[in-house]
Structure formats: C-alpha cells, structure tokens
Amino acid sequence: MYNNQLKIKTMFTKTNLISTIVAAVWSFMGGFLFWGILAEDFMNNHLGTATGMGKEMPDFGLLAFGCLVQAFAFSSIFRSWGSDSYTPMDGLKYGIWAGILVGFGHGLINHATTNFLDMTGSVVNGFIYIVFYAVMGLLVGLIYKKVK
Template identity: 45%
Template structure:
C-alpha cells in the first residue's frame, strides 16, 4: 500500500488531477456548465487547500486500486481503461443518481460531465500506470 510506486503515482496523479481539473472545469467548460446549471451551488472562492487534499486522497485511492487491478501488468492503455471505468462509475453511475435526486444541472450538463469524467479519469489512470511501469522492480 505504501510502496515507492504507489506513493510516487499518488503524488504525480494528485498534481495532475489538480491542474487538469482546473483547466477542464475552471477554465475550458465554465461557460458551458453555467448554461446548463439549474441551481448554482458553487462557492465564490473555492478552498484550494481542500481541493488539493481531496485530489491527494483520491489519487491515493485510485493508485492503490490500480495496483490491485493491474496485478503487475502496467501499460498506459491498461491504465486508461482502469481510469475510464472509474469515470463511468462517477460520470454515469453517480451522474444518473444526482440527476434523479437533485436540481443541479439539466440532462445535457450531466451527459457532458459523464464524458469529461471518463476522459479525465482515463488520463489519470494512464499516468498512474506509467508511474507504476517506470518504477516497477526489474526482474532478472
């Protein structure tokens, strides 16, 4: 759980999650989601420290799960597949529940969010897999 590969993958993935998340949701899609938001629940000034901590915890969980899922076979493609499944869980599974229970966004917003989640977590999974691949102990 606290292997060199897991800790390095956690750190790198958390940094990428923070900055890629900011690029996606903080810059690139802001106007789109403003148009598809029903009730705006966003804070005027987000707590960046808690966002960073949340990304660190999320990256650790993803990296730990990936290490069990991959069983020593690490590739960028396998990592993307792993991450994409996480994106399906978050974007489609949880998105449908949020759409069914809350007036946060319209259906179009949730569909786009699901697509973004699948790609975002696919990228994070690829990064985690790459770190595991590069830090794996070499067999003689």
C-alpha cells in the first residue's frame, strides 16, 4: 500500500505539474499550428470517403481539457520512463516513440478501419505526429532537467 501512495505522490511533484502545463500549452497551440494551419490544406486534399467528420467549430473547453489530460499522462509516463537524471534528449527520444505509437500505430489502425484519410494522408499525418510529440518530449525533458 505504501508503494502505491508513493507513486501517486510522485505524479504530483512540482516538476511534473509544471511539465504538464507546458506540454498542455504545446498540445493545444502546436496541434493548432500543425493540423489547423500548416497541414490543413494537405489533409483536406487527402480525406477518405467519410464525410462530415470534422466539426465546423471545436468545443474549445473539451479540447483544452483533453490537451491537459494528454500532457499529464505524457509527463507522468516520462517521469516513470527515465532515470533520476533527465535530459532534453531523453525527452526528444521519448516523444519520437510516442509519435510512432500514435502517428503510425494508431494512425494505420485507423486507416485500416475507417475512411477518414487516404493512405498518403495517413502516412504524412504519422510524420506530423512524430514531430509534434518530439517537440512535446523536448519541452518535457527541458522542464525535468531545469526544475528539481
């Protein structure tokens, strides 16, 4: 029982909470930058046969909360993944693996089971996810290195 209490306590350290806030801001703003601005036209040109999938206007409250949950999980897993010494390079590597997991693992499963994106869109989206999570990992690694 003591070990479980210790694990919960380490999830709410100052470092993890600051890291969560920074990663949540990146998740919200970086997602908008990558998918809402830079890749929007490309993705729209590579939609599958599904129609009406995107919302005209997102639910920004729910989107922000989702970014916070994602950032907390990302930061907490990173805390458990590394050693006592964290570096931005550790965060970058972790982010790349998270991007591969989500971008290609989940992305190709989605492509196999839905008509949201064609294959080209799915592959490019996978690479975008890798860059997105690599930046998130770099930020988390920087926070873990600087804040103790």
